[in-house]
Amino acid sequence: MRTVDELLQAFAIRSAVFMAEQVCPYHEEFDGNDLAGCHLVASVENEPVATLRLRWFASFGKVERVCILPAARGKHLERVLLAHAFELASRKGFRLMTGQIQARLWPMWQKTIHCTLRDNRPSFAFSDFEYLEIDIPIPSHPKSISPLSDPYLLIRPEGSWDATGILEESVERSEERRAAA
Known part of the structure; x- marks a missing residue:
């Protein structure tokens, strides 16, 4: 997500x-973590219909706020969003994602992705729902990013690591200016 409009799409969904x-109060849904997270949005015929938020910690990533508009459910959009989320995590070098899922949705989650319930952790509740914690193993990526990656790759926009970035294009301008001086 790179624009305010795309963030607003996630918020609308x-x-x-x-x-x-689900009658979640505003201050519980918008919990202060949105500007620190990475949001993915899925669209059908140019209409945003599903979203999720990712947050990154030292050794793992966390999947949050996965939701699909009622009219778009049953189309496996959660699989598409999660596949993109896990590709992003793998590319960033993460090997583990976690999630806090509504307990009633555990059957759907275990059919959708390879995940396990976190051992020895009781369920907990917030916003009037019971939650469980899950672990999602992430395979290593052949092109995972590291501190030794190309410096231009490290300054490219999030998720667009294989495309030339705007700052690389500035190198040519700087060279032209030096040549003209």
Whole structure:
């Protein structure tokens, strides 16, 4: 997600699902972590219909706020979003993702992705739902990013590591200016 418009799309979907459908209070849904997270949005015919948020910690990533508008459910959009999320995590070098899922959705999660319930952790509750913790192993990526990666790769926009970035293009401008001086 790179624009305010894309962030607003994620917020609109979450508002419709969590606030309207599940009656989650505003301050619980928008918990202060949105500007620190990475948001993915899935669209059908140019309409945003599903979203999730990712946050990154020292040795793992966390999948949060996965939701799909009611009219778009049953189309396996959660699989598409999660596949993109796990590709992103793998490329960043993460080998583990975690999630806190509504307990009632555990059967869907275990059919959708390879994940396990976190051992010896009781369920817990917030916003009127019971939650479970899951672990999601992430395979290593052949092109994972490291501190030794190309310096231009490290300054490219999030998720666009294989495309030339705007700052690389500035090198040519700087060379032209030096040549003209």
